[in-house]
Amino acid sequence: MSKLALIIKREYLAKVRNKSFIIMTFLSPILMVGMVVLIAYLTQLNDNEKRIIGVFNESIYFSEDFKSDDETGYAHLKNTNLNAAIDSTLTMGYYGLLHIPSKTSIEEASKHAYFYSKEAASLSSLKEIELVFEERLRDEKLRQLGVSKQEFEHIGDAFEINTSTFSGEENLKGISELKASIGGIFGYLIMMFIIIYGGFVMRSVIEEKTSRIIEVIISSVRPFQLMMGKIIGTAFAGVTQFIIWIISGGILLLIAFAVFDIDPSVLNSTTEITSTMNLPGGVSMPAESNELLGGYLQEFFKLPLLMLVIFFLIYFVLGYLIYSSIYAAIGAAVDNETDTQQFIFPIILPLMLAIYVGFFSVFSNPHGPIAVGFSLFPLTSPIVMLMRLPNGIGEGGVPLWQLITSILLLIATFIAIVWLAAKIYRIGILMYGKKPTYKELFKWLRY
């Protein structure tokens, strides 16, 4: 086995056998799944709770409109006065009381209707009641105008503009957000991986320094081999952890949903509800929303997934190598972890910047000047470029020259940074005792 392979193997095993690593690897999916299940379960519980609302209707209108359904029950109070109605609402433990006074017109009655409750009423209950009023008021107005309900529904269709690219492909609205989100997930993964495993590389270097084994090892291998072996071995451990997370998380999630009998679509239902509510007349169109979802799914599979994965790997490998060699150099420069703070902040800064610029700028304009700039700049390009890439390469997507420039810049930076980091590493691992300054690090580059 070559020396590099030996080092990679040792680093990998040392990491994978580490107790806290094992605990993290197997506990995190359980915790994550537990969280998801808990949220889903609570959402379901919340929805299952039936609210009962007292209705004290003194008017001649709305007598047929407040009917109990699965979510809300209406108790009609009759032959009483307002105070007595409030009292009985309280004693019966109803959620609230809707009072419609006796007026000459439906408009007047609606205007003076009140909803009384112990605490501020929830938006969803109010929305439901408001919808009833809206509908009845509209019907009344239509009747005055002499328009039938069928005629109104015919003209009242919601309008959505159809979008298409110049090449003639039809688009769904919001698809660019979807695309950016997918890129965003990739970018976020890269950032998390760099921060977590770059930290591991750094601590591993510090451990070798403090245990004083470093000089024994670099009398057998070149410091550069040791550094690269460490970086690669740690990355393999990270990939192992990710694979375990994805597989075990998926299995656990399936088991959990089966055991608790939770419909996974509960988690998406909020978006559906809001979209139904905005439809005029409160007419829900489940068939169409399914079609919409299907459209998004179709669109998702139409994405150049293979291309995305390939570029994800390219940017991931280069980005990780650049950042983790900086982490290794920091680990070599200091004697203990508390001294690393001043050096770590400048590394995390571009990563954070990339994520925020990505979310705010790339989402709204994937090919604007800021998005282009950050996707060329080597320290942010692995994240920002991945957010732009789901739009494809070439026409309508990332221009080819930008992609090539970005990767070339990244490779050049990778070579430069690894070279510089290796120099700092080589000197740093043999320096003990004092906390170095940036000035000293700069001096080490010239030794």
Add this chain to the structure above:
Amino acid sequence: MNNILVASEVTKHFGAHTALNKVSLEIPKNCIYGLLGPNGAGKTTLIRIINQIIFPDDGAIFFDGQALKGDHISLIGYLPEERGLYKSMKVGEQALYLAQLKGLHKHEAKKRLKYWFERLDIGDWWNKKVQELSKGMAQKIQFIVTVLHQPKLLIFDEPFSGFDPINANIIKEEILQLKANGTSIIFSTHRMESVEELCDHIALIHQSEKILDGKLSDIKKQYKNNNFEVGMAIDQADDLLQELTTNFEIREAQFDANEKQLNFKIQLPTNDTRQLLDFIDGKANVNQLVEIIPSASDIFIQTVQQKDL
């Protein structure tokens, strides 16, 4: 070639600081070569250059007649002064790893490790973690790992630190045995008594420069200064001492009136003791006459101080 290692005008700067200034050494095969010098003299820098951990700015190193190159790493064994082991790794696994890094095959490394573990009486440590071992135990492992790949040249930097006297002796015997088996050894230390015991040759490095080197016995001859320790039995010392003091350089004269014994140190103009004995000429019974051979420590201190003046 009779030299395992030759350094020729090796120079190394760290920024404005010169760590080594044109240091030349010739280290003969099959001997123990003491590399001496005060703290910060440049010994460790030189050793690191030999191990190709750092590279000289100027000058060259030759290993067994060839310019030093990457392949030589597996022919050199190095026990650094700052040494340690992975704390959470098992002893056997760790020793195997370090041996493999030196180019040994796993199978062969295992066989040799078994031999050494038995030889140093630590056979049952294989599955222990290093953090469970005492400092002395860990040092033994480190020693084994250094010599396991049977290098032609061994470099020990303060090898006895961390050992109790019994184990230090075991290691000393092992070092002598390695020399008997034909290994060349560079030995860097501050402990002068071990220099006397072990070294055949020495080099003294001070303030980045080599100020002295050669065979230890030659150097001692060179540094002895016709100093003698003299003891004699005599009833009344005053008169004789008076006469001696006017004619010779006498130091540390002591007369024990009860034992009637006079002891002193004397520096003669030449190495011929007859002039002293002729001078005394039966005035006293000389019962002790020994030439003072300077110790390595004396030479070390004397040379360094001279240089500092």
